[in-house]
Amino acid sequence: MPNKIRTYVALSLTAALLATACSGGEEQENQSVESDDTLNIAFFADMATADPDIFYDIEGLAVMQSVYEGLLRYAPGGTEIEGELAESWEVSEDGLTFTFTLKDDLTYADGTPLDSEAIQASFERRTAVEQGPSYMLAGVDSYETPDPQTFVVNLKDPDVAFLHYLASAWSPKAINPTVLEENSADLAQKYLDTQSAGSGPYVIDEFTRGTGYTLTRNDNYWGEEPHFSTVEVAITPDVSSQILALERGDLELIPHGFPLANLPNVESNDDLALEQFPSLGTTSLYLNHNKESLADAGTREALIRALDITSLVEEVYGETAEVPSNAYPSGLLDPSLAPVDYAPGDSSDLSGQGITLDIVYTPDSSGVQRRLADLMRQRLAAVGVDATPRQAQLAEVFGYRDDVANAADIYVSTPAPDGAHPDTWGRIVWYTVGPLNFFNYSNPEVDAALDRGLVEVDPEAAAEDYAEAGELATADWSVVPIAYVSDVVVAQADLNGVEHVPAYPWTVDLAALSR
Amino acid sequence: MARFLLVRAFGAVGVLLALVTVVFLLQTAVPGDPVRASVGVNASDEVVEAERERLGLDEPLPVQYATYLGQVVRGGFGESLRTGRDVRDDIGAFLPATLELAGFSMLLAVVGGLLIGVLAVVSSRFATPARLLFVGGASVPSFLLALIFIYIFYFKLSWLPLSGRTSVADAPEAPTGLLLLDSLLHARPDVFLDALRHLILPGLALALVPAVAIGRVLRSSLIEVYRSDYIRTLHAKGLPPRSVLFRHALRNALSAPLTMAGLQLGLLLGGVVIVEAIFAWPGIGLYLNQSIAFSDLRAIAGVTLVVGAGYVIVNTLVDLAQAAADPRIRL
Numbered sequence: 041m042p043n044k045i046r047t048y049v050a051l052s053l054t055a056a057l058l059a060t061a062c063s064g065g066e067e068q069e070n071q072s073v074e075s076d077d078t079l080n081i082a083f084f085a086d087m088a089t090a091d092p093d094i095f096y097d098i099e100g101l102a103v104m105q106s107v108y109e110g111l112l113r114y115a116p117g118g119t120e121i122e123g124e125l126a127e128s129w130e131v132s133e134d135g136l137t138f139t140f141t142l143k144d145d146l147t148y149a150d151g152t153p154l155d156s157e158a159i160q161a162s163f164e165r166r167t168a169v170e171q172g173p174s175y176m177l178a179g180v181d182s183y184e185t186p187d188p189q190t191f192v193v194n195l196k197d198p199d200v201a202f203l204h205y206l207a208s209a210w211s212p213k214a215i216n217p218t219v220l221e222e223n224s225a226d227l228a229q230k231y232l233d234t235q236s237a238g239s240g241p242y243v244i245d246e247f248t249r250g251t252g253y254t255l256t257r258n259d260n261y262w263g264e265e266p267h268f269s270t271v272e273v274a275i276t277p278d279v280s281s282q283i284l285a286l287e288r289g290d291l292e293l294i295p296h297g298f299p300l301a302n303l304p305n306v307e308s309n310d311d312l313a314l315e316q317f318p319s320l321g322t323t324s325l326y327l328n329h330n331k332e333s334l335a336d337a338g339t340r341e342a343l344i345r346a347l348d349i350t351s352l353v354e355e356v357y358g359e360t361a362e363v364p365s366n367a368y369p370s371g372l373l374d375p376s377l378a379p380v381d382y383a384p385g386d387s388s389d390l391s392g393q394g395i396t397l398d399i400v401y402t403p404d405s406s407g408v409q410r411r412l413a414d415l416m417r418q419r420l421a422a423v424g425v426d427a428t429p430r431q432a433q434l435a436e437v438f439g440y441r442d443d444v445a446n447a448a449d450i451y452v453s454t455p456a457p458d459g460a461h462p463d464t465w466g467r468i469v470w471y472t473v474g475p476l477n478f479f480n481y482s483n484p485e486v487d488a489a490l491d492r493g494l495v496e497v498d499p500e501a502a503a504e505d506y507a508e509a510g511e512l513a514t515a516d517w518s519v520v521p522i523a524y525v526s527d528v529v530v531a532q533a534d535l536n537g538v539e540h541v542p543a544y545p546w547t548v549d550l551a552a553l554s555r
Numbered sequence: 556m557a558r559f560l561l562v563r564a565f566g567a568v569g570v571l572l573a574l575v576t577v578v579f580l581l582q583t584a585v586p587g588d589p590v591r592a593s594v595g596v597n598a599s600d601e602v603v604e605a606e607r608e609r610l611g612l613d614e615p616l617p618v619q620y621a622t623y624l625g626q627v628v629r630g631g632f633g634e635s636l637r638t639g640r641d642v643r644d645d646i647g648a649f650l651p652a653t654l655e656l657a658g659f660s661m662l663l664a665v666v667g668g669l670l671i672g673v674l675a676v677v678s679s680r681f682a683t684p685a686r687l688l689f690v691g692g693a694s695v696p697s698f699l700l701a702l703i704f705i706y707i708f709y710f711k712l713s714w715l716p717l718s719g720r721t722s723v724a725d726a727p728e729a730p731t732g733l734l735l736l737d738s739l740l741h742a743r744p745d746v747f748l749d750a751l752r753h754l755i756l757p758g759l760a761l762a763l764v765p766a767v768a769i770g771r772v773l774r775s776s777l778i779e780v781y782r783s784d785y786i787r788t789l790h791a792k793g794l795p796p797r798s799v800l801f802r803h804a805l806r807n808a809l810s811a812p813l814t815m816a817g818l819q820l821g822l823l824l825g826g827v828v829i830v831e832a833i834f835a836w837p838g839i840g841l842y843l844n845q846s847i848a849f850s851d852l853r854a855i856a857g858v859t860l861v862v863g864a865g866y867v868i869v870n871t872l873v874d875l876a877q878a879a880a881d882p883r884i885r886l
Contacts, residue, residue, distance in 0.1 A: 085845050085848065086845055088593075088637050089639060096594065096595030096597075097595070170602055170605060171602060171606075172594040172598035172602060173597075174598075174599075174602060175597065175599045175602065233640075249645070249649075250649055250652075250841050250842060251719060251720070251837045252719075274718065274835060275837070275841070276718055277833075278832055278833045278834075281717055281718060281833060281834070284709065284710045284717065285717055285718070287710070288709070288710060290717065403848070433592075434592040434848075435587035435588060435849070436586055436587035437587070437592075438587060438588035438589075438591040439586050439587035439588040441588075458597055468596075475596060475597050475598065475599070476596060
């Protein structure tokens with residue numbers, strides 16, 4: 041073949057191949073796309089694991105909630121506890137014994153009956169695996185299964201938050217005993233890492249790290265059949281890509297991380313709907329009282345008042361957050377108890393002190409914490425305080441407790457408690473050894489009030505204890521909640537049934553969605 | 556040749572040992588508590604300490620270093636804090652996607668670079684656009700190109716997909732993990748075309764900057780070669796310009812562009828981290844991206860070592876290619 045002809049043939053073939061690749065879109069879409077029966081969502085990051093006794097993250101909760109169920113849950117939109125697998129429950133007068141009656145005809149996805157012994161095996165596995173969420177059952181003394189539908193938990197000491205742990209997003213879930221028995225050598229950790237063995241409305245069909253997950257409808261589901269037969273979850277770390285895919289109709293919803301600056305575009309787009317739900321996420325400022333410049337509670341208070349919290353929250357969050365009414369996340373305690381007041385005050389004393397602060401925040405896809413830290417810098421500069429915002433990874437922040445003298449001066453974070461009970465907040469952020477007590481704040485009176493509240497079976501008396509803890513902690517100005525943050529969900533306008541629970545952050549009930 | 560390869564192999568071991576040491580020291584020097592971050596924010600102190608002990612992070616530093624070195628020598632990188640799996644297995648799962656993307660991008664970059672470089676020299680009409688491309692192409696970062704390409708080809712024109720490696724549910728995943736190759740081995744043209752469609756945008760986003768760099772070096776090199784006496788002689792003898800270019804000038808001008816291609820491949824592997832995140836490409840860039848967010852230093856170290864090893868290998872291959880292209884170079 042002459043050279044010229046060979047060149048033309050090669051060029052033509054290359055062009056044809058590229059043209060086919062580019063123009064094959066519609067055909068390919070028709071093959072892979074998914075019918076009306078498929079729900080497409082995206083996660084910003086991979087789930088570390090699908091094991092319900094190890095999983096202790098937020099991204100991925102929608103999957104875990106769809107494939108596993110616990111005894112209790114929170115009713116949509118509020119903090120009221122309702123039965124999930126349990127039909128009813130009773131708590132003994134001494135607060136030590138919890139008796140659960142299971143619903144009728146419960147089954148796992150493979151048809152295995154779900155009874156009290158299966159629940160006990162699941163609870164025992166959580167303790168045996170001994171990972172993050174195992175603390176919820178640390179106070180358990182023993183279990184009893186008098187009959188297949190009755191499950192009894194005996195605690196060592198009263199724990200008024202126990203029911204809330206069972207309703208938590210990370211509560212102990214019912215795991216198929218057949219799977220546990222067949223994989224007993226490693227407590228089924230390898231199996232459950234990427235596969236499901238639950239009783240929820242969906243099962244994990246495919247779990248491909250870095251790419252995504254496919255959930256399919258559980259044909260043996262004991263409850264109401266979900267509308268979508270398949271849920272495709274794509275790992276899409278870039279928020280801009282998620283937004284473009286949503287606008288193109290390739291994604292059904294973005295449940296969190298939507299940049300607040302882009303919300304006006306959503307409101308003007310008839311194809312999209314914006315829904316805002318209350319959450320327990322509470323943006324808080326941790327002030328490092330171990331630093332000389334922040335050692336005095338009066339200085340800490342003056343700094344907070346200099347920030348003008350009300351206008352700061354409005355400027356950063358717009359209508360998607362509000363200033364807290366009390367020391368606890370929204371809905372955990374009567375708002376009239378442990379109230380907070382951030383009215384701007386006299387900050388003139390600050391300017392002469394030569395205070396320099398570094399403000400650390402952890403990254404979030406919406407960029408809101410960075411903006412908050414930037415605005416704090418501006419406002420503090422106005423009163424003569426030199427502040428420098430800096431982004432840090434979570435691991436760095438968790439190291440602060442071991443070296444508070446060299447830690448940040450202020451840490452901006454939006455923690456959320458595991459459950460909707462005041463103890464689940466106070467015990468993690470104020471308690472002397474609380475896991476989210478980053479700067480080792482310690483007030484023995486706060487600890488004592490929290491300890492009293494935990495074992496107080498009379499709800500009113502317990503509320504008083506928690507109110508006292510909140511008031512004492514507020515007066516110390518070391519952990520300052522500044523914003524009740526809403527979960528903002530942007531979805532296709534024709535998507536119905538977007539249900540959200542304040543205690544289940546960034547999560548909508550996939551089984552309740554329909555089109 | 557054998558001596559060259561032997562020296563290079565020893566050099567590579569030294570480089571990798573230095574990398575291991577630096578990466579390990581970084582792991583220990585970075586402040587923070589990645590174990591607590593990995594087990595969950597509300598995990599009890601007992602759980603955190605048990606996990607720390609299980610991972611051997613409570614041992615003295617020299618013991619940790621020796622253990623880590625032993626793992627690396629055996630081809631392992633320890634357990635990922637984020638996934639709980641051996642980092643070697645994680646990298647094994649994510650690496651093929653990156654190799655495919657990097658290979659495709661380099662192919663585009665080399666072909667594109669050669670075209671640009673040659674046209675800039677032999678075509679007077681292309682000289683000005685080429686100069687603009689050399690300036691513009693070098694100054695546009697790959698992430699910006701990625702966003703521009705997505706907006707045009709996915710959002711506006713709907714020609715190409717946004718993310719992932721394929722939309723075909725039952726695409727073959729073995730034996731190589733390279734989707735283009737596996738689809739051909741399984742006689743699945745539908746998967747091949749679909750995988751190609753998914754490769755084009757991230758491939759182009761990664762390829763443009765290296766293509767421009769290669770093209771620019773080739774242009775300079777070609778101009779220098781064209782000024783040589785032997786080229787003038789060839790022209791004077793009446794040899795057609797195409798023969799002069801392809802049979803004589805190009806071969807002698809390839810050494811510098813090949814070196815540049817090797818360097819660009821290293822830079823391209825750096826750009827992969829961002830581009831894979833934007834296109835949700837399930838490669839080691841995405842894996843690294845997620846590991847950084849968790850301060851999963853063992854995973855970060857594993858990826859660093861693999862990329863480092865890849866860089867050494869590529870540069871060795873470039874040296875070999877240079878020697879093959881230019882007989883004046885002796886190894």
